[in-house]
Amino acid sequence: MTRKESCSKFIKQLEQEAENPLHKRILRAYSKDSSVEAMEDELSRALLEVVNRAD
Amino acid sequence: MRIKSLSAEGFRGFNDHREIHFDERLTVFYAPNSYGKTSITEALEWLLYGYTSKVRSADYSKDEYKDSYRNVHYPDDGIPCVTAIFGNGSEEITLRSELLANDQCRRYLDGKEVARWPFENDNSLAPKPFILQHALKNLLLVKPSDRYQAFASLLGLDDLEEVERHFISLATKYEPPAEVKRLCTEVEGMFAAAEGKATLANVSKLYKDKAGKSMNDVYAAVLAACKTYLGTDVEQGDVLPRLISLRNEKARAVFAMPIKLDAYSEQQTKQQELDIEYFAGFVTEELLTQYLHLAALATVNHIHDRARFFDLGVELLEKSPGTCPLCGRPLDDTLAEHIRECQRQANSEQQQSDDLDKQRTQVKQTLTTLRQKLYANHSMHAEQAKDFLALKPSLERLRGILAEAHPSELRSVETAVHRVDDANQQLGTAYQTASGAMNAVKVSVEQSREESSVLKQLGEYLVGYASQAKSFTATVAASITAATNAANALRQELDVRAGTEDVAVLIQLLENRKKVERERGIDRMLAEVKDLRRTVDQLASTRILEVIAGELTSGVLGWYDQIKTSCDPEVHFCGFDVPRTKTGELKARHISVNAVSYGKSLPSAVSSLSESKLNALGLCLCIGSNMNADCPFGFLIIDDPIQSLDAAHETRFNDILRELVEQGKQVVVLSHNKSWINQLIAHCCSLNGTFYEITGYDKTGPYIRWQPWEKTQARLDTIDAIVKDNNADSAQLARAEAELRYVVCEATSDLFERAKGERKPPNNLGCRDVIKMLTECGVAAKLIDRVRQIFAMADDAHHAPVDYAAQRERIARFHSYACELCNLLKPKRP
Numbered sequence: 001m002t003r004k005e006s007c008s009k010f011i012k013q014l015e016q017e018a019e020n021p022l023h024k025r026i027l028r029a030y031s032k033d034s035s036v037e038a039m040e041d042e043l044s045r046a047l048l049e050v051v052n053r054a055d
Numbered sequence: 056m057r058i059k060s061l062s063a064e065g066f067r068g069f070n071d072h073r074e075i076h077f078d079e080r081l082t083v084f085y086a087p088n089s090y091g092k093t094s095i096t097e098a099l100e101w102l103l104y105g106y107t108s109k110v111r112s113a114d115y116s117k118d119e120y121k122d123s124y125r126n127v128h129y130p131d132d133g134i135p136c137v138t139a140i141f142g143n144g145s146e147e148i149t150l151r152s153e154l155l156a157n158d159q160c161r162r163y164l165d166g167k168e169v170a171r172w173p174f175e176n177d178n179s180l181a182p183k184p185f186i187l188q189h190a191l192k193n194l195l196l197v198k199p200s201d202r203y204q205a206f207a208s209l210l211g212l213d214d215l216e217e218v219e220r221h222f223i224s225l226a227t228k229y230e231p232p233a234e235v236k237r238l239c240t241e242v243e244g245m246f247a248a249a250e251g252k253a254t255l256a257n258v259s260k261l262y263k264d265k266a267g268k269s270m271n272d273v274y275a276a277v278l279a280a281c282k283t284y285l286g287t288d289v290e291q292g293d294v295l296p297r298l299i300s301l302r303n304e305k306a307r308a309v310f311a312m313p314i315k316l317d318a319y320s321e322q323q324t325k326q327q328e329l330d331i332e333y334f335a336g337f338v339t340e341e342l343l344t345q346y347l348h349l350a351a352l353a354t355v356n357h358i359h360d361r362a363r364f365f366d367l368g369v370e371l372l373e374k375s376p377g378t379c380p381l382c383g384r385p386l387d388d389t390l391a392e393h394i395r396e397c398q399r400q401a402n403s404e405q406q407q408s409d410d411l412d413k414q415r416t417q418v419k420q421t422l423t424t425l426r427q428k429l430y431a432n433h434s435m436h437a438e439q440a441k442d443f444l445a446l447k448p449s450l451e452r453l454r455g456i457l458a459e460a461h462p463s464e465l466r467s468v469e470t471a472v473h474r475v476d477d478a479n480q481q482l483g484t485a486y487q488t489a490s491g492a493m494n495a496v497k498v499s500v501e502q503s504r505e506e507s508s509v510l511k512q513l514g515e516y517l518v519g520y521a522s523q524a525k526s527f528t529a530t531v532a533a534s535i536t537a538a539t540n541a542a543n544a545l546r547q548e549l550d551v552r553a554g555t556e557d558v559a560v561l562i563q564l565l566e567n568r569k570k571v572e573r574e575r576g577i578d579r580m581l582a583e584v585k586d587l588r589r590t591v592d593q594l595a596s597t598r599i600l601e602v603i604a605g606e607l608t609s610g611v612l613g614w615y616d617q618i619k620t621s622c623d624p625e626v627h628f629c630g631f632d633v634p635r636t637k638t639g640e641l642k643a644r645h646i647s648v649n650a651v652s653y654g655k656s657l658p659s660a661v662s663s664l665s666e667s668k669l670n671a672l673g674l675c676l677c678i679g680s681n682m683n684a685d686c687p688f689g690f691l692i693i694d695d696p697i698q699s700l701d702a703a704h705e706t707r708f709n710d711i712l713r714e715l716v717e718q719g720k721q722v723v724v725l726s727h728n729k730s731w732i733n734q735l736i737a738h739c740c741s742l743n744g745t746f747y748e749i750t751g752y753d754k755t756g757p758y759i760r761w762q763p764w765e766k767t768q769a770r771l772d773t774i775d776a777i778v779k780d781n782n783a784d785s786a787q788l789a790r791a792e793a794e795l796r797y798v799v800c801e802a803t804s805d806l807f808e809r810a811k812g813e814r815k816p817p818n819n820l821g822c823r824d825v826i827k828m829l830t831e832c833g834v835a836a837k838l839i840d841r842v843r844q845i846f847a848m849a850d851d852a853h854h855a856p857v858d859y860a861a862q863r864e865r866i867a868r869f870h871s872y873a874c875e876l877c878n879l880l881k882p883k884r885p
Contacts (some may be wrong), residue, residue, distance in 0.1 A: 007214045014594060022580055023587045026225070036224045043225070043584060047235045050576045 007034065022046055056141045056148075056174070057689045057721045061099060065135025066154060068094030070128045071755040076816045077690075077723060080716045081744030084725040084759075085732040090749040091757030092725045096694045100185055102137040102152045103172070105160050108183070108190055108208075124154055128754045143689070148173075174687045181211050182680040184688035188695040191673030195648060195661055203599070203644040206631075209680055210602050219595040219644065226588035235577055242574035245567060248560045254280050255557055258564070265582075270572055277564050284558055295565045298558055305553035306546075310456055314468060314545055316443040316475070316538035319528065323435060327528055330432045334489075334521040337425060338514030342418075346496075349415050349505045362405040365398035415500060422497050429493070429520070433486045436527050440475050443538060447472055453545070456552070461544035468541035471534035478523075478530040485523040489516040592643035596633050603631040603646065610679035611672070617711055618671045620703045626652045626663060628672050648672070667699045674708070678715065690721035697731055705731055709738040716742055740765055741790060743797050745818055761814060763801060767877055770798050771870065778867045788866060795869050799842055800825060802876045806832045809880075822846035834879065841872040 008031070015027040022043075029042035062074040068091030075095065086092040097107045101124060110120045125135050135154040140147055150172065151163040162169050193205045207216035231239075246262045249255040258276045261268045281294050289297060319327065371380035372394055379386050380394070446453065450469060457465040492513040499509050550556045564571065608630040615628055630649045634642045650660030657663040664672065674696055681691055693712075697705050712735065715722050726732050736746060743764055751758040777783045777791040800817035803825045808814045810832040815824070822843065829839050 006212075007218055010215060010218060010594065010598070014591065018587075018590075020583055020586070022583045023590070026584070026587060030221070034218070034221070036221045039221070039225045040229055043229060043580070044232050044235075047231055047577055047580060050573050050580070051235055051238055053573065 056143050056687055058099070058723070059140040059142045059147070061095065061102075061137070061139045063094075063098040063135075063137045065126050065129035065133050066094070066101070066124060066137050067091075067097050067126060068752070069098065069756045070126045073756055073759060075747065075759060076745070076819065077721070078743075078745035078816075078818045079721055081712070081721075081739055081742050082723045082747070083732055083736060083744060084723070084747045084749065085729050086725070086727060086749030086757065088727050090752045092727065092749060093694060094757070096185060096187065096692050096725065098137045099139065099692060100183070101160075102139055102150055104183070105152070106158075108185070108187060122158065124158055126756075181686040181688070182209055182677075183211075184681060184686065184691050186674060186677040186681075186691065186693040186696060188698055191670060191677070194673050194676060195669045199642075199645040199647070202648075203646050206603065206646050207599065209677065210599075210607070212599060212602065215595055215598060219591055222588045222591040223644075226585045229581075229584070231577070231581075238570060239574050239577060242567070242571050245560065245563050245571070249564070252557050252560065254283055255560055265575070265578060270575055273571075274564075274568065277561060280557070281561050281565070284561075295562065298562050298565070302550070302553075302555045302558045302562060305555050306549040309549050309552045310449075310452065310545070312446055312449045312453070313442065314446060314453075314538055314542040316471070316531065316535055317439065318532065318535050319439065323439075324528075326435070327432070327524065330428060331521040331525060333428060334432075334517040334524075337517050338510055342421070343507060343510055345414055346418055346500070346505055346510050347507060348411060349418065349500060349503065358401070358404045358408045362398075362401035365394070365401045368394055369398045418500055419497070422493060422500070425517075426490075426493060429486065429489060429517075432524060433482065436482055436524060436531075437479070439531060440479055440527075443472065443534070444476055444479060447476060456548050457541070457544055460548060460551075461541070464537070464541045464544040467537035471537040471541075474530050475527075475534055478527040482520075482523045482527045485516070485520040489513070489520040492516040589640075589643070593641055596641035596643060596645075599646070600633040600641065603633070607631060607676075607679060610682060611675045614675035614678050614682075614711060615672060617714070618675060618704060618707045620707060622703065625654075626650065626657070626665075626668075628660065628664065628668070629656075667701065667704065670699045671704060671708075674711075678711070682715075682718070682720070689719070690723060691715065692723045692725075694725045695727065696724065697726065697728060705734065706738075709735050713739050713742070716744075736764060741794075743794075743818065745816060761816065767798055767801060767880075770794055771874060771877070774798075774866070774870055774873075778863055778870060788863065792862075792866055792869070795845055795866065795873050798873045799845055799876060802873070802880060803828050803832075803842075805880055806834070806876075829876075834876075838872070838875060842876060845869045845872060 011027060011031045011034075015024060015031065018024045018027055025042055025046060026039050029038045032038065057079055058077050059079075060074060060076045062072060063069040064072040084092055084095065097109070100107045107124075110123065129135055136151060137154075138149065138151040140149050142148075149163075149165050151166075153161045153163075155161055162172065164172065190205070194202060194209065197205065204213075204216055207213050230236075246259055249259040249262075258273060258280060261273045261276050278291070278294065281298060282289060284301060285294065285297050368380040372378075372386075372391060376391065377386055378384070379390075386394075446468075450472060453468075454465060492509075492515075495509050496513050499505050546559070550559045612628070612630065619627065627650060628648065629651045632647050632649055634645055634647050636642055648660040648664075650657045650663055652663065661669065674693075678691070681688075697708060700708060712722055712724065716739070724732075724735065732746075736744070746762045746764050747759050748762045749757045750760050774791045774794050777787050780787075783791075797817065800820040803820065804815050804817040807828045815828065820828075825846070826839060826843055829842060
């Protein structure tokens with residue numbers, strides 16, 4: 001198994017075991033692009049959704 | 056996969072091309088310090104991985120290592136490269152890597168460019184086949200988190216460790232967007248205001264207990280606090296309006312004037328832009344022409360009268376042709392026709408006059424529109440600043456309230472009031488002037504006294520008004536912060552003086568409940584990110600624990616037991632572990648090195664073991680991880696291994712190296728310690744490895760010289776002693792015969808180098824090579840034939856153990872042939 005495959009498997013396992021929707025969102029973003037920036041962008045999107053939520 | 060040869064140029068210490076052939080079992084390098092020994096290791100490491108661990112571990116100061124792979128003396132137009140041939144049985148592959156700009160590399164596999172090496176896919180989780188002295192300390196004598204990182208790298212789990220670091224970075228370094236931060240700061244500010252206020256202490260406390268208390272708990276406390284001011288029978292829906300009313304009432308008793316200056320709305324700003332454009336461009340050439348045409352209408356009544364007069368005259372003339380309709384005298388035809396012509400002209404003039412009259416109406420309409428726009432614009436500005444300017448008479452009173460606690464806010468708002476007032480007055484004056492000019496134009500039109508100067512002056516005044524309006528807008532915009540700050544300060548001060556501070560906080564909390572709920576949501580999400588990090592940590596630590604606590608610990612213990620001496624104190628390494636927290640979770644990014652002292656566990660193994668033991672442990676750890684794993688590399692490069700080991704442990708380590716070779720590992724050892732190298736070679740004499748000495752170093756690179764593994768005469772003497780020893784067993788005799796072949800190969804290699812100037816490593820020579828080389832060197836056919844016998848008759852104790860003793864004579868004969876060959880190397884007597 002390559003390092004990349006091993007990491008993908010690791011993330012997939014985390015994603016499958018995650019019950020928290022935010023965890024799922026962040027892990028999904030990371031599985032697409034393995035970078036901190038991808039996760040930060042997704043988290044920012046999630047937070048802004050809360051800030052701009054219609055009352 | 057074993058390494059057969061390595062060549063490099065322009066890389067690290069190598070400037071000129073250098074080529075090294077490796078023994079398939081044991082290759083030893085000796086070089087004093089700074090002779091380019093480590094460049095050999097680095098060339099190989101860089102070739103395989105695209106980086107060296109030294110540069111990788113110094114990641115924090117990448118700039119310091121930037122472009123450090125390229126040899127500074129290498130020609131600018133050259134491409135540094137490292138090439139190595141690897142073999143697996145009869146299969147061979149050639150890897151070549153060229154160093155490009157920015158430390159990038161271009162790879163070739165058997166001459167064909169490739170993006171990555173084939174083994175990267177197959178087995179890239181395998182440990183790296185390098186044991187580097189500088190890396191040993193990073194494994195043990197470092198912070199637990201750094202050790203964790205180093206272990207992950209050693210075990211080929213560095214990508215997993217990198218994933219973990221990414222999640223740590225997310226949980227610890229993430230900066231939320233400014234909008235999110237603003238909301239959080241605002242809400243935290245509200246609850247900070249509640250802190251320290253007797254009636255609100257519970258509210259603040261419940262808010263801080265984010266894990267234990269819900270928003271409903273917090274707002275129940277807010278409501279309870281409100282009821283202390285409004286009574287318990289107040290309806291929930293009435294709480295906020297009644298609180299506001301209570302506060303305003305009390306505040307008004309202290310100071311009734313509000314500080315209010317709003318920013319222009321988006322719609323107002325847009326309208327202002329349109330108005331300014333309209334005013335500034337009102338008087339156009341077209342309007343001026345239209346306006347001046349109206350002057351011709353001055354005679355408009357006269358034209359109408361004249362037309363009516365001629366109409367009546369012609370009518371009378373038609374009734375009494377030949378009689379003047381005015382005086383009744385007789386008319387001739389010519390005069391009558393003249394009257395008719397005058398009527399036609401008068402009617403034509405009247406038609407033109409009607410057209411001009413329409414234009415006059417249009418100009419009047421334009422002026423009416425201008426008046427309305429001007430009025431609306433001025434009113435908008437006046438209305439905007441009305442409340443703020445109303446403060447002017449109360450400034451003295453305001454000073455009495457704010458001077459002590461809010462002097463800067465007071466100063467700013469006073470300045471702002473005066474500035475807005477000045478701008479307002481100037482705008483008023485410009486409005487009056489423009490209105491006056493507009494009236495003058497209107498009068499000139501009505502009285503048919505149009506003059507271009509009147510309209511042009513209106514144009515100038517309108518431009519002046521537009522400029523003042525612009526300036527007023529800017530002054531208002533620049534004063535808003537001062538007004539807002541002063542309003543907040545006043546509100547605060549009024550709350551203090553009116554005793555409504557707590558009420559103010561309650562109003563704020565009630566008005567902003569949605570914001571508080573959102574802040575709570577954000578806070579919860581950020582806490583969830585930390586939970587995610589913990590989950591990742593746990594899973595990664597579990598994976599690492601599986602690897603280190605099982606096979607790795609037992610493998611390392613096996614090697615560590617071998618390096619121990621009987622004289623060692625009983626203070627020893629006993630295994631690796633990932634410790635647990637009090638709650639039973641695995642400690643994140645932590646690897647402990649356990650040790651025992653005379654049967655008792657030591658609290659801190661790393662601090663308890665001596666440096667030499669830690670060094671030995673580091674070596675065993677690297678060896679263990681390499682020997683345990685399903686590693687694609689059949690070789691192990693060990694750079695400067697014996698630092699800080701004493702003589703006894705050095706000897707034990709020689710045993711380990713020999714065992715590695717005997718277990719099938721191809722070993723390459725580099726050291727600056729010549730006596731130890733000699734000791735190692737003597738210890739591994741029968742392995743017949745390859746020995747290189749780096750004899751010098753200049754800017755062309757290291758001078759790498761092949762050296763005999765053992766002196767030829769010493770080998771021949773040993774063989775002779777075995778042959779003459781009647782007690783020598785078959786294994787010893789077999790070894791003597793193998794040694795004879797090695798002596799022949801070595802002598803052939805020397806002869807060939809002397810004759811042809813080219814060095815062929817003796818370890819890799821077979822019978823055919825030897826015969827061919829000797830022939831090329833012009834050795835006598837008879838001797839060549841004898842040499843052939845040495846190879847052809849090679850026996851193996853394993854194949855003929857029973858009658859092997861009978862071959863003793865044959866070995867003695869071969870010994871004489873070998874001596875004969877070696878004699879060719881001796882200088883001839885003159």
